[in-house]
Every structure is written in structure tokens, then in C-alpha cells.
Amino acid sequence: MPEGHVIHRLAAHLNERFRGGPLAISSPQGRFDATLIDASSLALAEAHGKHLFLTFSGGEIVYIHLGLIGSLRFEPAEDVWGQIRLRLVAGETAANLRGPQFCRYVSPAEMQGILDRTGEDPLREDASPDALFSRVQASTRAIGSLMMDQKLFAGVGNIYRAEALFRQGVSPFLPGRELSREEFFVLWDDLVLLMRYGFEHGRIDTVREQHTPEAMGRPPRKDDHGGEVYVYRRAGEPCFVCGTPVAVRKVEGRNLFWCPGCQG
Template sequence: MLSVATPSVAQTRLIRLMSMPEGHVIHHLAAKLNTHFAGQRLHASSPQGRFAAEAARLDGEQMGVAEAFGKHLFIEFDADDPAHIVYIHLGLIGTLQFEPEAAPRGQVRLRLSDGELAADLRGPQWCRLITEAERGAAVAKLGADPIRDDADPEPIRLKVQRSGRSVGSLLMDQKLFAGVGNIYRAETLFRLGISPFREGKKIRRNEFDSIWADLVGLMKEGVKAARIDTVRPEHTPEAMGRDPRKDDHGGEVYVYRRTGQPCYICGTPIREQVMEGRNLFWCPTCQKG
């Protein structure tokens, strides 16, 4: 029997702290792909070799459009091959970086290049070549994406208000809120003064509408800035005379990864606990109930 090592407490803590790119990152990458490569014939390769056969089928083909649905990225090519869509999920450690054409560095799963600029994909959870039908099936499993103008939150509201799960759990469910991750979950609930432990069925209609509107505003701004900033003008470092926050995601936030630090509004130490395998951050004073 194959034995599987059980992660240590420290390893488990590290896994929980790792941040999967949220939906704004994927939309930002789709926009960059469209800006630089849409309508061009691209050289597709797999320096690492794990996507070599698929890349060869796309090499020299014209890129159509790149599109994001939640945390899922689809890059369409104008090819006769039924499987002409690259389907990428970055997962926890994946990156898609744009750099001037040069010898690939590290384990590049897929490189798309116009001869001057290269987009290098490293460490994705998956990278697949799929058909239109397969894309449709993948998108059908996702909920409403706050960044997309065609998103319909009404079916999601009905599911939330019938659920006995906590709103903190529901916001992380990609079958409901596509693209929302740990940071936007924590920050939106704080900004609205909603406890992450309240059951979905106890979320009133106006509260759901406020959650959705706040996600739309914050996440669309995140696409433009390529970072997450959630503090209001009166709570910025300049307004409060405090040092800028230093963190991997690079933005100013109220509660995310601020465990034990004073709340910017009431001074209560920010709390943290694990909820369904992910670290949850909240202010017990500003988010009562």
C-alpha cells in the first residue's frame, strides 16, 4: 500500500496561508493577453515539455480572445482543431508572466510569444487544451463572477438565503461566487459589518445586495490596479499617519493577515481562526452577530 506522509502542523499552517490568485488577477491577465496578442499568430511552445504536444497543435495559429470566468482562464485560438482553447487554472503557485523574448527561465509549462514579448506559464494547477463544449461544461459549474458584466447574482442570492452554511463559507464557494477568495471574503464582510459566522438564511436581501455591490466595486478596481486595496480613504496610511502595510498581495486591507493588530476603526485586536481549511480574519467588535 502506498503510504502518504501526513503534513506537520507547520506545513498545514503554511498551506493555509498560501494565497491562491483571486479573480481580479485572472481578469487582469486576460486583459494583458488581449492587449498584446489578440489577432496575432503566435509561437506556442512548452520548454518544460509537459505541454509539448498540445503547444505544437497551436504553434503558428492566430490567438482570438482570452477570457476569465472566476479563477479560470481561457485562451482561444482561431484554429481548425476542435480542441483550440487553452484552459488554465493557476492554483496556489501558478504564475503567468510577461517578459521580453529571451531564453526561458525555470519550469515553463507554456510559452506564447509574438517574437518580441513572451507570456510564460509556470506551476499551474492545470493547463489543458479543450473544445468549446468542454469550456461550456467548465463554466457551467461556476457561480456568478462579480467582475463580469453579464453576471446574474439573483440565482446566487436565492441559494445563499436558503442555506444553513455561514456566509463566510458561502463566499468562498466557487459554485456561488466565482473568483472570490480569502481576501475579498474577509474584507467585504468587514466593510459591511457582517459576521462571517452568520448563516446564509439570516442574510437579508439588502445585505446580500450590499455584499454583491461591494465585491463588484472592489474586484473591478483590483483588475485595474492589479492588487487588492480595500480600505476607505479615511483609513489609508496617509490619512491615519501609519506605515504602509507590507504583504505579498501588496494592498491596504482591514483584517486580512492582520491577526492581533488593532482594528483601524475600533481598536479591537483582529481575530483569526480556520474555517473549512482556510484562515478566516475578522473584527469581533465591528462584525458582531
């Protein structure tokens, strides 16, 4: 499932390339009724965590959640392939949505209901880390579990969870109520930093300058997700900082990576 910075990048690209002018909108797959918005214009694309909302000139709102296998790709308009649920065409460019978990119309009240159930997004200016800290401090759940809860940390996925905790030397098994205010806000600020980098560069890089391949004389990472990381998908490999083998454990159905040496 894409991390939150990917959804924000999609929204930014839609606003830049598809907003304002009339669009040719269709559903080649036939599983979405695009007739309500065909030939209308995109008023705003907005990301909240892993949720994407497209508001059109007639007031219609399309809610998209990519889920595990969904994708939204910007492709040449003449390039039509696969099962396209929703297709927006502006000139020679198309935005093609394939395999989403959700693609449906929602009312303003339904949209607000989704937002009310969504946590604080490190990439949004209206995020309230103070409100989030209060909820974390009241919980006996491990911080590694809390960070994967989209009702708390919106947009944070497995990579950002593992990497931010490592960078701050916080054990993923520490109960939320035992995380100090200072530790929480340093962790939050690091999430903001890392996710903004991901938004700006389109990849996840979390290693500090002294741990890059160039600085350490090591080969660059080869992984579908790209980017240089400390612990994510590095189980059994030596930690770049202390040399301890990176550990992995299945927690709540997801692989959790951490360094027993640096994170206790």
C-alpha cells in the first residue's frame, strides 16, 4: 500500500496538470459511473493520509483509496491498457486509475465522516500533533502499533514507521504512554522531515549523510521501493550504525523491522 507522500504527490500532480479546464472522463472498465462528471473540470484534488478526494466543478466528490494493489498513473492519452476504473484526460495526458480499493462518489457529509476517522497527517499544515500526543500518551499499545493506525498517524506506513523509530532510537515495543512529550515531538518532526522529502523527491531516503553508500563505500540498495533505509527489509543485515543484525517480527500482520542494538 502506498505511503502517504505518494497520495500527496498524486494530488499535487492532478492540481497542476488537470485542474481548471474541461476533462474527458470515463470508466473504460465500466465499474464507475463517470457520466456525472464527464466534461466537467477538476476544482481540487486533496490528500488526507492515504485518502484522495477529487472535487469537480459541479460539486461532485470522488473518493479514492488505492488499497494494496491500486495505482493512479499519468500516461499518454493514447496509451489505454488494463482495467481502468477511472480515466481523466486533459490534452495528451491521461490519469488512469486501476485496481483501487475504493472509487466512489461521496457527499460532503460522507467526506467529513472519513476525515473525522482519519488521524493527523504529517504532510498537512492543519495537522495537530498536540492532539495526537494526547491520544498516544493515553494508550498502552506499543508505539510501533500506534504508528500504523491510520486513525492516529495518517499516511504513515511500514517504511516510515520503521525508519523514524530507528532514527530516534525508540523501541517499537515501547508503550505509547511511556513515550515522553519530547520523544514524541522529535519523532513527529522527523516524520514530517522524511515525508516531505518523499513528497518532493518521489522516493524514500532515510539514511543520514554519513550512512549513504558513498560515505560508507557500500553498494546502493536494490529494492522495489527504492531509496536508502536503515532497517526496512534489511532483516539479518548489519546495522549501519552499530553492526547488530537487523531484526524482524510479524506484528499485527505486518513485518516490523528494528535494530536491537540501537533501539533496545
